[in-house]
Amino acid sequence: EVQLLESGGGLVQPGGSLRLSCAASGFTFSTYALQWVRQAPGKGLEWVSAINEGGEITKYTDSVKGRFTISRDNSKNTLYLQMNSLRTEDTAVYYCAKRMTTVTPGALHIWGQGTMVTVSS
Amino acid sequence: DIQMTQSPSTLSASVGDRVTITCRASQSISMWLAWYQQKPGKAPKLLIYKASTLESGVPSRFSGSGSGTELSLTISSLQPDDFATYYCQQYSSAPYTFGQGTKLEIK
Numbered sequence: 001e002v003q004l005l006e007s008g009g010g011l012v013q014p015g016g017s018l019r020l021s022c023a024a025s026g027f028t029f030s031t032y033a034l035q036w037v038r039q040a041p042g043k044g045l046e047w048v049s050a051i052n053e054g055g056e057i058t059k060y061t062d063s064v065k066g067r068f069t070i071s072r073d074n075s076k077n078t079l080y081l082q083m084n085s086l087r088t089e090d091t092a093v094y095y096c097a098k099r100m101t102t103v104t105p106g107a108l109h110i111w112g113q114g115t116m117v118t119v120s121s
Numbered sequence: 122d123i124q125m126t127q128s129p130s131t132l133s134a135s136v137g138d139r140v141t142i143t144c145r146a147s148q149s150i151s152m153w154l155a156w157y158q159q160k161p162g163k164a165p166k167l168l169i170y171k172a173s174t175l176e177s178g179v180p181s182r183f184s185g186s187g188s189g190t191e192l193s194l195t196i197s198s199l200q201p202d203d204f205a206t207y208y209c210q211q212y213s214s215a216p217y218t219f220g221q222g223t224k225l226e227i228k
Contacts (some may be wrong), residue, residue, distance in 0.1 A: 035217070037165075043163065044222040045157075045208050050215060059215040062122075095164055105212045107155035107170035114164055 002026035002110050004096050009115030016086050022079040022096030022112055030074040033099045034079050038092035087118045123147050123211050127220025133228040138199045142223045144209035146190045153213035156194045182213045
């Protein structure tokens, strides 16, 4: 069974850092691009970041550029999101998601259960 | 960046009704659009990709149509399990923006 399992969320003060992890199983991890999507409490979905299969190409939404870094370790089947200089507006459930295709543009067909990040003093 | 405008934001309907949700893109996204269903406390679930292709296991009462800048999701006959929030997402170019969501409520 294809699965994604996020971890690393928690409570952090403004200006602090946190690293989220997403452990994958059930598919050839190194073959697929992956993404992070977040959802603030009571709000809609917001796309955050993407990384290609090999980890060389990364993309970010403007509000996290320069503060968040997406990376992956294909030997450990794990995706990461390093979050620095956290702001209260980064408070959200963070989901990792797998793109359904390997080459052409693809929708997100497998999602983790999410991990909550709360930025508050 | 491509902006996705989804409407309506809230939709009240009854079991058996036919409903349509629309997403308008600020520029052409061809057919690179997905529709997701989300229930409270759960991760989104992919319903439709490439504008009109039904994801495996999704009931055939769900359908997608359109291309370019105007795309839509139709549920032909609402079932009790369909009352949820629906999102569109364009994956034509990064940032892969979502619509604001449509909350489908029981009338």
